[in-house]
Amino acid sequence: MIDALGYTFMQNAVIVSVLGSIACGIIGTLVTVNRMSALAGSIAHASFGGLGLAYLMGFNPLIGATGFAVVSAAGIAAISSRKRTRTDTAMAAMWATGMAAGLVFIKLSGTYSADLMSWLFGSLLTVSSSDIMFAAVLDIVILLVITGLYKEFLAVSFDQEFSMLQGVPTDFIRGLFLILTALTAVLLMKITGLIMVIAMLSIPAAIAEMFAGSLWKMMILASILAAVFNLAGLSLAWILDLPPGAVIILIAAFAYVVSLIIERVKS
Amino acid sequence: MNEAIRLNCVTAGYRRGNPIIHDIDLTVPKSDFLAIMGPNGGGKTTLLKVILGLLTPWEGSVKVLGGSPEKTHPEIGYVPQVIPDESFPITVIDVVLMGRLRNSGLFGRFTRGDRKIAEMNLARLDVLDLAGEEINSLSGGQKQRVLIARALAGKPKILLLDEPVASVDHNTQESFFNLLEELNRTMTIVLVTHDVGAVSAHVKNIACINRTLMSHGETLSAEAVAKAYGCPFELVSHGDIPHRILGNGKGSKT
Numbered sequence: 001m002i003d004a005l006g007y008t009f010m011q012n013a014v015i016v017s018v019l020g021s022i023a024c025g026i027i028g029t030l031v032t033v034n035r036m037s038a039l040a041g042s043i044a045h046a047s048f049g050g051l052g053l054a055y056l057m058g059f060n061p062l063i064g065a066t067g068f069a070v071v072s073a074a075g076i077a078a079i080s081s082r083k084r085t086r087t088d089t090a091m092a093a094m095w096a097t098g099m100a101a102g103l104v105f106i107k108l109s110g111t112y113s114a115d116l117m118s119w120l121f122g123s124l125l126t127v128s129s130s131d132i133m134f135a136a137v138l139d140i141v142i143l144l145v146i147t148g149l150y151k152e153f154l155a156v157s158f159d160q161e162f163s164m165l166q167g168v169p170t171d172f173i174r175g176l177f178l179i180l181t182a183l184t185a186v187l188l189m190k191i192t193g194l195i196m197v198i199a200m201l202s203i204p205a206a207i208a209e210m211f212a213g214s215l216w217k218m219m220i221l222a223s224i225l226a227a228v229f230n231l232a233g234l235s236l237a238w239i240l241d242l243p244p245g246a247v248i249i250l251i252a253a254f255a256y257v258v259s260l261i262i263e264r265v266k267s
Numbered sequence: 268m269n270e271a272i273r274l275n276c277v278t279a280g281y282r283r284g285n286p287i288i289h290d291i292d293l294t295v296p297k298s299d300f301l302a303i304m305g306p307n308g309g310g311k312t313t314l315l316k317v318i319l320g321l322l323t324p325w326e327g328s329v330k331v332l333g334g335s336p337e338k339t340h341p342e343i344g345y346v347p348q349v350i351p352d353e354s355f356p357i358t359v360i361d362v363v364l365m366g367r368l369r370n371s372g373l374f375g376r377f378t379r380g381d382r383k384i385a386e387m388n389l390a391r392l393d394v395l396d397l398a399g400e401e402i403n404s405l406s407g408g409q410k411q412r413v414l415i416a417r418a419l420a421g422k423p424k425i426l427l428l429d430e431p432v433a434s435v436d437h438n439t440q441e442s443f444f445n446l447l448e449e450l451n452r453t454m455t456i457v458l459v460t461h462d463v464g465a466v467s468a469h470v471k472n473i474a475c476i477n478r479t480l481m482s483h484g485e486t487l488s489a490e491a492v493a494k495a496y497g498c499p500f501e502l503v504s505h506g507d508i509p510h511r512i513l514g515n516g517k518g519s520k521t
Binding site for chain 2: 033148149151152154155157158159161162163164165166167168169209212213214215217218
């Protein structure tokens with residue numbers, strides 16, 4: 001495994017794994033405490049439509065995925081701010097429509113299906129320097145937003161009505177949260193693939209929630225856990241010659257089960 | 268200006284053609300201690316939302332301290348219903364600091380002054396020793412006190428409480444109401460409850476709603492309660508605490 005670090009592609013994989021876990025831990029924490037993991041899944045799947053469009057029109061798939069993710073997040077925000085009960089339906093519709101559109105676009109473009117598989121199931125071993133840039137910039141943006149507006153994010157997540165009465169611009173905070181979730185989902189697609197983004201946004205945060213007493217501790221713990229899962233998964237996948245995205249998720253799921261047992265024993 | 272809250276022919280709801288509250292006229296004078304009662308689904312929470320400005324009425328007008336509810340948010344301390352079994356990771360002091368959000372502004376940090384105010388209010392409610400605890404490790408009654416401390420941290424003139432009795436157990440109810448009575452010396456208090464028995468002995472006025480305002484005054488008429496709840500109603504008095512008895516439409520006290 002150590003000699004594998006001599007390869008540039010492996011170095012890139014390690015860097016993206018670590019950078020990705022910062023975004024994953026912070027945004028995953030917000031997704032989890034707001035009980036929005038279905039939303040993350042729906043944004044990730046909707047972005048498949050953007051990937052298809054990018055292949056058909058011949059532009060960078062990352063831009064296509066990002067565009068669709070942000071538009072679908074904005075769409076969900078618009079629908080749910082007016083009528084909360086419709087959020088569920090909006091997310092389900094977005095989830096399926098994105099996948100369907102993506103499939104149609106890709107069929108029309110005649111793209112080789114291996115490209116497709118890498119987006120669906122992750123392609124940690126083929127990350128480019130532009131992916132690393134994307135991850136680094138996103139981490140910086142997320143860290144700036146969360147440190148600057150921590151008390152607002154905490155308040156809106158804990159009690160939206162009370163925050164509104166305190167003059168917090170709750171729609172703005174929610175919109176910001178959804179857009180950051182969309183961007184994080186696109187970043188995590190590189191690591192675990194869009195099908196498994198939902199797991200990376202919810203499992204580390206769910207484990208952290210069992211042991212952390214405050215939101216910022218939960219964010220840090222979730223980020224550390226995500227980094228451990230990513231690196232352990234990457235190493236194990238290299239040794240066993242398995243797809244890294246899938247191994248990462250299996251390790252995370254195993255850790256989740258162990259934490260559930262620990263929590264049960266403790267109480 | 269002696270009115271804390273004034274509702275004029277207010278009709279409101281969530282779905283057109285299906286008003287939850289209809290044509291409600293209600294005036295709450297300053298330093299009143301009012302209990303709004305009614306059966307579940309009778310529109311109590313909707314009425315509270317209208318007063319808070321979270322819900323705009325379809326018809327009629329709402330004035331809080333003479334202004335629109337949106338403008339008077341800083342003057343209202345809102346204590347929502349305690350939700351049991353939540354797993355949100357947040358400490359008691361951080362919950363109370365939420366009551367200082369308006370004063371600290373976007374991007375700002377809570378100052379030492381904000382923290383002092385938060386701690387002062389926790390002390391006032393006798394739960395300062397819980398400041399560092401996670402909110403979920405608290406009992407329902409303790410949570411309730413923390414939420415009241417949060418509302419008081421904004422230095423309100425009116426305190427609105429949603430179903431405050433539900434989470435307070437029987438033994439501590441007396442001290443809970445003593446606390447509210449003490450707060451009532453400096454502020455108007457409006458609480459909403461479906462539990463007629465527990466509150467009636469402690470408040471100054473009672474309003475009964477079930478879609479429309481059934482009665483409003485110092486006491487409740489038995490007929491109004493029966494009509495609102497859809498069944499004959501009997502008040503059980505507990506202990507030897509002087510109790511307000513339901514008058515037969517006249518309004519008598521014991």
